[in-house]
Amino acid sequence: MTTATARRTPADKHDERRRALADSALRTLGELGYARASLREIANNSEFSHGVVHYYFHDKLELIVYCVRQYKATCVHRYDGVVADATTAEGLVEAFADKLAETIVDEAPMHRLWYDLRSQSMFEESLREAVLQIDQTLEDMVWRVVSTYAALAARPVGMTPHVTYGLLDGLFQQALLGYLCEREGVLDDLRDQVRELMPVLLAPAPSSSRRAKSER
Amino acid sequence: MTTATARRTPADKHDERRRALADSALRTLGELGYARASLREIANNSEFSHGVVHYYFHDKLELIVYCVRQYKATCVHRYDGVVADATTAEGLVEAFADKLAETIVDEAPMHRLWYDLRSQSMFEESLREAVLQIDQTLEDMVWRVVSTYAALAARPVGMTPHVTYGLLDGLFQQALLGYLCEREGVLDDLRDQVRELMPVLLAPAPSSSRRAKSER
DNA sequence: CCCGCGCCTTGACGACTGTCAAGACTTCTC
DNA sequence: GAGAAGTCTTGACAGTCGTCAAGGCGCGGG
Incomplete structure (x- = not known):
């Protein structure tokens, strides 16, 4: 209020602390899960x-939701580079x-937390609201990848x-569980599965098989 | 021990009680979820x-695992009729x-419990062991349906x-969440999605499109 | 009749939980 | 440098949790 160009308004500092606290909380939540992570x-x-915690958040639930929303924000553009750098369908x-x-x-704890919360939302x-919002964001993220892939392949x-x-x-969740069980080869399997699946996501080839090679 | 052909051995009664207890527990677990369902x-x-509980089960965890295994046993043959009664690929x-x-x-509470437990198994x-076993059983169940469908369609x-x-x-879980959020049309959507997905699960048609109509 | 054994209830234990009030410490203002 | 505002710690509260020991009830065999 005093100086208009102050380095940090109190409100900024407040927000910064909330972010730092949420960061710590996310680490613990990813380690223990929603139910067992106490304040x-x-x-x-x-x-x-x-x-x-109760100075910066009204509730435990407010903290949790804030945490997940914060993680979403960092996570939602993870595949943007994939889309931006792609030049061919196969490369994408x-x-x-x-x-x-x-x-x-890299993010196994965060994603098991996400699946944990999504399951909890079936009860609570x-x-x-937060879960559905994040789910929609993830759907949009996936769609950016797949529709770019379709454009490169010149098929809807x-x-x-x-x-x-x-x-x-579904595939990702399966692979995550397998990875946490320390199954061998789950990552390679996931890669193979995605390579296999992506083509079948596209509409059937427009002209049966004639111009398959001359496409580009 | 007294009579060989006794109606019920004590062990039988013991098992019966365990089953009854597990039945009750399943109802509560389906209502509250794993974390909030106290003994x-x-x-x-x-x-x-x-x-x-501690007379029939050593642990809370032993009870839970027993419950889920018991549910699995009843659930695993739910789609057997679908397979047995199918005469055409489309009908299946x-x-x-x-x-x-x-x-x-009919089974929304049981299935959200299942997803809850599978998420918990990523932490605990x-x-x-129990989760992976059940997951495998479900996979087998799905495979019986899909491979029968493939046989009827005469394609691998x-x-x-x-x-x-x-x-x-993945689709089922999505639909379940949507159903619990009371979204309109999720069931019809799920049906459409399955009708759409099943054909693409099959290998590409062996001969491009010539005998598509004369198949049967 | 009474003893003993299986089945179940009751009550209590220590540990842990979210929440919050009281106060100490820091930081800034006048 | 005193006071006020903001920030954080500490300790305690009311509950709930899983666990288990002590004891009551019913029933079959001595």
Whole structure:
């Protein structure tokens, strides 16, 4: 209020703290899951004490939802590079498959948390709004990839965005579980599965098989 | 031990009680989810008191795993009729799609519990063995349907059982969440999606398009 | 009749939970 | 440098949790 060009308004600092707290919380949540991550445990893994949570958040649930929304924001553009750098359909599939496998390795805790919360939202109505919003964002993200792929292949996508996301999410979830069980080869399998699946997502080739080679 | 042909051995009665308890527990678990279903709540919704759980089960976890295994046993043959009664590929798809939608309506609590437990198993290693076993059983179940469909269509399945299950499970899970959010039309959508998906699960038609009509 | 054994209830335990109030510490203002 | 506002810690609260021991009830065999 004093100086208009202050480095940080109090409100900024407040928001910054919320972000830092949410960051710590996300680490703990990814480790323990929604049900077992207590506020004390979350605070212990941060630089704060357990009481501070109610200074920045009204509720445990408000913290959780804030956390997941924050993660969504960082996660939602993970595949933008795949789309931007793609020049051929085959190259995009390859990059997409690699990125999916990389995501499983790098972000396994975050994604099991996401599946945990989505399951919880089937029981707790208070989680549904945030979950559905994030689910929609993920669907949009997948759709950007697949529709770009279709454009490069010069064929329309044969399925709705919703179905496309559902199918890929099913495979991804399966691979994540396999990865957490330390099954051998799940990542390679996932890559193969995506390479296999992407073509069948497209509408059947327009002219049966004649110009298949001369396409580009 | 006294009479060889006794109506019920004590062991039988013991098992019967375990089953009855697990039945009650399943109802409560389907209502509240894994994390919020306490032993007291489970016992309250049964004809027993809360202490009896430790007479029949060593642990809460043993009870839960027993419950889910028991449910699996009843659930695993739900689609057998679809397979047995099918005479044409189209008819099988129709019956399968209907049965999936019916399952969502009739067994929504059980299936959200299943997804809850599968998510929990990503955090709790002690749940993994049972979850993986059940997942495999479901995969087999789906495979019986799809491979029968392929046989009726006189074309091989184009994907592995694992992928087939993953894709269908993705759609089913999506539909279940939508159903629990009381979205309109999710059941019809699911049916349409399955009708659309099943043909693309098969390998590409062997001879491009010539005998498509004379097939049967 | 009474003893003993299986079945079940009751009550209590320690641990853990979310929440919040009281106060200490820091930071900024006048 | 005193005071006020903001920030954070500490400790306690009311509940709930899984677990288990102590004991009551019913029933069949001595």
